[in-house]
Amino acid sequence: MIMESHSYSYEDDISEEQDLTFKSFERTLEENDINLTPRLMNTMGLKAKSGKYTNLAYLLSDQSEIVVKVAEYDSEMNFKIKKSFKGSLVNVLKNVEEQVERLNDLRVVIDGSSFKRIETKSYPGASIREMVLNAICHANYFIRSNIKIEFFPDKAKITSPGGIFNASMDDIMNGVQTYRNPRLVHVFDKLGMIENFGTGIPRTMESYKNYGVKPEFKATENFFFVTLPNVNYLKNDSITDPITDPISDLGLEIMKALKLNPGINTIKLSEIIQTNLPSVSRDMIKNELKRNLTVYVEHRGSNRNGGYYLKSKDDK
Numbered sequence: 001m002i003m004e005s006h007s008y009s010y011e012d013d014i015s016e017e018q019d020l021t022f023k024s025f026e027r028t029l030e031e032n033d034i035n036l037t038p039r040l041m042n043t044m045g046l047k048a049k050s051g052k053y054t055n056l057a058y059l060l061s062d063q064s065e066i067v068v069k070v071a072e073y074d075s076e077m078n079f080k081i082k083k084s085f086k087g088s089l090v091n092v093l094k095n096v097e098e099q100v101e102r103l104n105d106l107r108v109v110i111d112g113s114s115f116k117r118i119e120t121k122s123y124p125g126a127s128i129r130e131m132v133l134n135a136i137c138h139a140n141y142f143i144r145s146n147i148k149i150e151f152f153p154d155k156a157k158i159t160s161p162g163g164i165f166n167a168s169m170d171d172i173m174n175g176v177q178t179y180r181n182p183r184l185v186h187v188f189d190k191l192g193m194i195e196n197f198g199t200g201i202p203r204t205m206e207s208y209k210n211y212g213v214k215p216e217f218k219a220t221e222n223f224f225f226v227t228l229p230n231v232n233y234l235k236n237d238s239i240t241d242p243i244t245d246p247i248s249d250l251g252l253e254i255m256k257a258l259k260l261n262p263g264i265n266t267i268k269l270s271e272i273i274q275t276n277l278p279s280v281s282r283d284m285i286k287n288e289l290k291r292n293l294t295v296y297v298e299h300r301g302s303n304r305n306g307g308y309y310l311k312s313k314d315d316k
Contacts (some may be wrong), residue, residue: 010055010141010142011054011183011184012183013054013055014048014052015055017053018053020058021062024062024088024091025088025090025091028091041057044183045183056181056183060088060187062087064092066086067084067086068092068146069082069084070100071149072151073150073151073152074153081103083099090188093132094193096132096136097129100129100132100149104121104123104128105232106119107119107120107121110247110252111241112243113241115256115259122231122232123228125204125206125208126203126204128156131204133194133200134201139161140161140163140222143161143162148160153230154229154233155228155233156228156230157226158225158226159224161223162222163220163223164224165180166178169217172201172217201217204228208229208231211229215227215229241313245295247293250277250284251288251292253273254269254273254289255293257269257272262307262308263300263307263308264308265306266289267282270282273285297310
């Protein structure tokens with residue numbers, strides 16, 4: 001009832017734990033040339049007028065028991081990775097972002113038509129980072145529950161305690177900014193850990209605009225759920241004859257040249273390649289042809305008068 005009256009602020013309430021230290025938080029402040037002085041503690045809201053630590057101080061302290069769990073599952077729902085992060089939320093955010101980035105796989109495919117290297121993150125743009133920030137900044141820490149970030153083969157799911165705060169789903173989809181934890185947001189902003197905050201959901205939707213799958217958002221009274229599809233799970237069907245073998249930049253330049261100039265010899269090939277890669281020698285090109293491109297390139301004719309061609313799809 002108190003919460004619903006909107007007169008209660010968890011951040012400003014007095015912490016039950018008063019024996020707090022701030023070593024992790026102070027290290028991050030020092031990295032930004034900021035000292036945690038008594039005056040700054042007051043202006044940031046870490047201390048109340050009574051001189052006691054607030055819940056915001058607790059969230060940023062070394063003693064914080066707030067937990068963010070990160071897990072990755074295989075197709076049989078067995079754990080591949082299972083980690084828990086707790087302590088100062090500043091440190092937790094850094095560690096969670098690093099772990100999530102490691103789990104955001106990069107798929108590298110070569111377009112068999114243009115021979116361009118196409119790199120695609122499983123969770124495109126700033127989507128996964130924005131939703132991690134959203135979960136930590138907007139969580140209702142009054143509710144004793146963990147923030148969970150789970151990676152499945154086909155999606156990532158982020159669950160945070162606290163429904164939508166002072167807004168509707170349509171509001172937040174349109175970028176309306178409401179802050180359940182405005183002081184915490186201010187701290188992250190002061191430390192350069194967030195940017196353009198309040199636009200996370202629109203930016204996430206924008207990241208998926210070129211894909212056939214879209215993020216899903218669901219809110220209950222006490223929880224907020226985000227599901228981000230893995231865009232690499234169903235692959236990118238728009239790529240022509242995708243090549244998944246690792247091919248060097250030199251190899252790609254050779255294949256591009258042979259597509260436009262089928263049948264040329266290594267002398268002519270070297271002249272073409274060296275316009276883009278002047279440091280590449282003829283011997284390097286010969287070596288690339290013989291060692292790394294035999295699946296895709298063949299020599300036809302005599303050694304004296306023959307030349308190199310790309311193999312047809314049926315020959316590979």
